[in-house]
Amino acid sequence: MWEIIKAGGFLMAPIILCSLVALAIFAERLWALRREQILPPQLAARAWKLKKNNQLNAEQLEAMRRGSPLGQILAAGLANLHLNREAVKERIEDTGRQVVHELERYLNTLGTIAAITPLLGLLGTVIGMIKVFFAITEYGVGNPAVLAGGISEALITTAAGLSVAIPSLIFYRYLRGRVSELVLGMETEATRLLDAVYADSKEKRA
Numbered sequence: 001m002w003e004i005i006k007a008g009g010f011l012m013a014p015i016i017l018c019s020l021v022a023l024a025i026f027a028e029r030l031w032a033l034r035r036e037q038i039l040p041p042q043l044a045a046r047a048w049k050l051k052k053n054n055q056l057n058a059e060q061l062e063a064m065r066r067g068s069p070l071g072q073i074l075a076a077g078l079a080n081l082h083l084n085r086e087a088v089k090e091r092i093e094d095t096g097r098q099v100v101h102e103l104e105r106y107l108n109t110l111g112t113i114a115a116i117t118p119l120l121g122l123l124g125t126v127i128g129m130i131k132v133f134f135a136i137t138e139y140g141v142g143n144p145a146v147l148a149g150g151i152s153e154a155l156i157t158t159a160a161g162l163s164v165a166i167p168s169l170i171f172y173r174y175l176r177g178r179v180s181e182l183v184l185g186m187e188t189e190a191t192r193l194l195d196a197v198y199a200d201s202k203e204k205r206a
Contacts, residue, residue: 009153011124018113019164025106026171038069069099100176103179114168121161128154140160
């Protein structure tokens with residue numbers, strides 16, 4: 001393996017570094033984006049029960065806000081119920097944008113790795129072919145051993161770049177899909193809670 005890496009030339013170093021970073025990001029985001037961590041079961045129902053029974057206070061709102069991303073969104077709505085529905089919805093959307101930004105942490109880096117590693121491989125290909133042409137100019141085509149170094153460098157860096165880019169792109173698409181799914185779940189929970197709160201308020205006024 002070490003001989004293959006050496007034969008690939010200096011561009012193998014950034015390609016290997018990209019592979020390690022991509023793997024670390026995927027593992028970290030896979031752990032951070034667990035559904036039970038982002039969307040704790042029954043959190044909205046518990047929040048609604050506390051609100052309905054007039055037991056929701058500032059301390060409980062803060063605990064909800066710190067507990068999970070969904071809690072942040074629900075707390076933003078519950079803390080502003082003195083405003084009209086549109087204003088509350090705006091507060092929820094503002095908080096939601098911040099939460100989504102946090103959920104998408106490092107994904108741009110992962111997408112960048114998926115985009116640049118094939119280019120690094122292509123650059124290695126170009127450098128390897130340049131070496132081949134220099135060798136031909138200096139030694140002619142009669143010595144295959146002289147040409148083999150440049151050709152192997154070209155092929156190895158291309159293969160290495162693609163080997164990193166393909167999984168990185170798969171990781172990136174998968175994580176983006178998971179974020180979208182979680183965001184949809186948070187929006188649904190927040191909307192249901194808001195509908196329940198305002199429906200209860202109308203019943204009380206009636």
